[in-house]
Amino acid sequence: MHSLLFEPMRLGPLALRNRICCLPLYLAYPGPDNEVNDLVLDYYAEMADSGAGLVVVENATVEPCGLGNPRTLLASDDRFVPGLARLAGTIKERGARAVLQIHHAGRYARRPDRIAPSAVTTWGVTPKAMDQADVDRVVAAFAAGARRAKEAGFDGVELHGGTGYLLTQFLSSRTNLRTDAYGGNLAHRMRFPIEVLAAVRGAAGAGFPVGYRFLADECVPGGLTLAETTPFAGELARAGVDYLSVMIGCYDSFSLPGYVEADREEGFMAPFAGTIRAAVPGVPVIAAGRIQRPETAERILREGMADLVGLARVIFADPLWPRKASGEILEPINPCAPTCSLCTKRIVEQKPAFCARWPEERRERFLERVGG
Numbered sequence: 010m011h012s013l014l015f016e017p018m019r020l021g022p023l024a025l026r027n028r029i030c031c032l033p034l035y036l037a038y039p040g041p042d043n044e045v046n047d048l049v050l051d052y053y054a055e056m057a058d059s060g061a062g063l064v065v066v067e068n069a070t071v072e073p074c075g076l077g078n079p080r081t082l083l084a085s086d087d088r089f090v091p092g093l094a095r096l097a098g099t100i101k102e103r104g105a106r107a108v109l110q111i112h113h114a115g116r117y118a119r120r121p122d123r124i125a126p127s128a129v130t131t132w133g134v135t136p137k138a139m140d141q142a143d144v145d146r147v148v149a150a151f152a153a154g155a156r157r158a159k160e161a162g163f164d165g166v167e168l169h170g171g172t173g174y175l176l177t178q179f180l181s182s183r184t185n186l187r188t189d190a191y192g193g194n195l196a197h198r199m200r201f202p203i204e205v206l207a208a209v210r211g212a213a214g215a216g217f218p219v220g221y222r223f224l225a226d227e228c229v230p231g232g233l234t235l236a237e238t239t240p241f242a243g244e245l246a247r248a249g250v251d252y253l254s255v256m257i258g259c260y261d262s263f264s265l266p267g268y269v270e271a272d273r274e275e276g277f278m279a280p281f282a283g284t285i286r287a288a289v290p291g292v293p294v295i296a297a298g299r300i301q302r303p304e305t306a307e308r309i310l311r312e313g314m315a316d317l318v319g320l321a322r323v324i325f326a327d328p329l330w331p332r333k334a335s336g337e338i339l340e341p342i343n344p345c346a347p348t349c350s351l352c353t354k355r356i357v358e359q360k361p362a363f364c365a366r367w368p369e370e371r372r373e374r375f376l377e378r379v380g381g
């Protein structure tokens with residue numbers, strides 16, 4: 010049967026060589042200076058060399074109080090532009106399109122000065138409820154982050170609305186208890202992410218795609234579900250978003266038994282992408298979630314659940330996934346193990362992540378390089 014996966018496509022103004030997206034995967038590779046370093050460059054070179062059409066770079070944070078981990082890329086100052094430019098160049102010279110994800114962790118920031126829509130205690134710390142000055146500053150910080158991404162030579166930016174971070178904290182009535190124009194009914198709770206999108210659009214200018222990492226379901230009791238996220242997707246489409254990259258789950262659900270079980274299922278997030286795609290005709294949608302076999306990827310595209318398939322842990326475990334899927338390399342794919350969480354454990358410990366499925370020699374070389 011004809012392969013859809015290797016059909017070129019357009020993402021707004023960008024021509025992609027295929028429909029495979031290397032999803033953002035934060036691996037604690039930057040150092041405490043929050044700069045692009047050789048470890049980061051080598052990882053993204055490998056991801057671009059994988060053959061994926063689109064490479065989305067992990068959570069570059071737009072202001073220091075939004076850092077989810079001290080060892081995270083920053084895009085909060087012009088001094089980070091040269092490093093980001095090396096990163097964009099490394100990806101693009103390998104024939105992939107490079108998008109920078111821009112980010113603010115809000116209540117999930119590992120910082121004493123963390124801020125959030127409301128003072129909801131999180132991991133034992135109560136964040137400051139954002140006042141209007143904070144709102145205006147963060148909107149401007151996202152816009153400046155997008156401007157820096159463009160100056161650095163990225164092909165586009167993606168707003169990180171996934172994993173329950175700041176943009177989602179405004180959308181969810183669990184974490185947004187405000188009584189002003191940014192809280193209350195759904196229209197009010199959408200206001201902040203829509204303002205961020207508008208500001209980023211303005212800063213990015215025409216011809217520079219702005220995507221959105223989209224949380225379709227928080228997977229917690231009382232959390233966001235498709236009932237509220239589907240109309241939000243429509244609002245993002247009306248505001249001119251260039252693509253939606255759909256995921257489910259947040260920090261409050263990642264350890265719940267129901268989520269842990271779902272996460273072991275191949276393609277488990279794809280039906281959510283399908284529902285969102287049906288609500289935003291004409292806006293490309295990326296599906297994620299343990300898309301382990303090329304047959305599953307083809308099925309997701311063929312059944313209209315998504316326009317692109319996204320791989321994170323899957324392509325980290327086997328960076329040859331696209332070449333094996335295309336038949337260029339005639340070896341079996343080395344699958345991410347469904348019951349393993351080594352990469353997540355390493356980043357929680359603030360140590361550079363590696364994959365338990367890598368060959369032993371590669372694991373040893375990596376540990377030697379990063380000092381254990």
Ligand SMILES: Cc1cc2nc3c(=O)[nH]c(=O)nc-3n(C[C@H](O)[C@H](O)[C@H](O)COP(=O)(O)O)c2cc1C
Pocket residue numbers: 032033034035036067068110169171172222256297298299300319320321322323324352353356
């Ligand atoms: C260790 C780790 C780091 C992640 N970092 C990011 C990130 O920086 N930005 C983001 O949008 N999603 C992030 N994700 C979510 C992934 O992009 C992806 O949606 C999820 O892992 C499911 O795809 P997979 O089964 O191929 O891993 C991360 C996931 C893991 C496990």
